[in-house]
Amino acid sequence: MFDHRVKLFKLMGFQVSLDASWLIIAVLVAWSLARGVFPAFVSGLSPGTYWWMAAAGAAGLFLSIVLHEFGHSIVARSQGIPMTGITLFVFGGVAEMGGEPPSATAEFLMAMAGPITSFILAGVSYGIRKLSDAMGGPIEVTAIFAYLAWINAALAIFNLVPAFPLDGGRVLRSILWAARKNLLWATRAAAAIGTGFACLLMAAGVASFFFGNFITGIWWFVLGMFIRGASRRSLQQVLVRHALLGEPVAKFMDSHPVTVPASTSIKDVVERFVYRYPFRTFPVVDDGHLLGCINLNQLKQVPPSEWEARTAGNLAVPCSNGTTIAPDADAANALSTMSRGQSGRLLVVERDRLVGVVALKDLLNFLTRRMELEGA
Ligand SMILES: [Zn+2]
Known part of the structure; x- marks a missing residue:
């Protein structure tokens, strides 16, 4: 999945790249915004207006994900974890770490930084929306910021689900790690919970599909598969590191x-x-x-x-x-x-x-x- 990435720009020493798979999501997001979300929020605008609102909404989502990953990266760097860059791909972003976090506290802070950034963005977007409302600003702007407030809150909450390697799973791992002083055990436990959550999501996807909610069903199933794979890979990484540790x-x-x-x-x-x-x-x-x-x-x-x-x-x-x-x-x-x-x-x-x-x-x-x- 990481073979088709385009380097976008470098900010504060972090290389931001785009995986080709992100473009598929950008188009899907823009399409659902232009045809569903914005017309439901404010009716009677021209299709052209809905499309430029959708483009602005998709760009705002892109920026929101980049800032979420920056939150992780800046805290990680302050904790001495080497970071290589940020890549946006199909299910959001990945801040690429060059190694495992040095301590449970470092991991806890790093993992929390992303969702906290998203909550702040949600709050700021909500503030702009309210301000635009109160001052009689253009309804298009109000709608875009209403969407950004909602999507950032959703990003923060979804990432806080305790399914390793999602942020919430990392928070859970850091707590288990601090409690037992054993990274390997903590990773195994967090990954098992992550896999359990992924399987639940996949089952919910299948059920949803058969009850007529096709798109949501497929979406959940694919997301579950993705979390299951990522969970397994992250566990493997830790096992490999553990096996090599202390070998010159x-x-x-x-x-x-x-x-x-x-x-x-x-x-x-x-x-x-x-x-x-x-x-x-x-x-x-x-x-x-x-x-x-x-x-x-x-x-x-x-x-x-x-x-x-x-x-x-x-x-x-x-x-x-x-x-x-x-x-x-x-x-x-x-x-x-x-x-x-x-x-x-x-x-x-x-x-x-x-x-x-x-x-x-x-x-x-x-x-x-x-x-x-x-x-x-
Ligand atoms: Zn995150």
């Missing part, structure tokens, strides 16, 4: 990785490395010292006529942030770094020496074996 990266790394000697000509880099190995980035070393990295994009910028004359050492640039890790670092951290940087390989560096490369497939291999031998 050095245990899984390949200590004889593919490296490019600094004196290699670009022509040889292409022939002996790029065409031979599936990697996009190669470490460039000089006598075991890591000089830097060389990647396909840099190579593309060198005209083939210069391939013989230039060397890997000339072209290498410092390896970018999030591509290296220390050998004694936790494998769980290696996994979060990989998912943040979207690269399946990290260079293992001790002082300025390259001592190995750790790959996602090696970590996964360890996890599979461990589950086979020791159970989940």
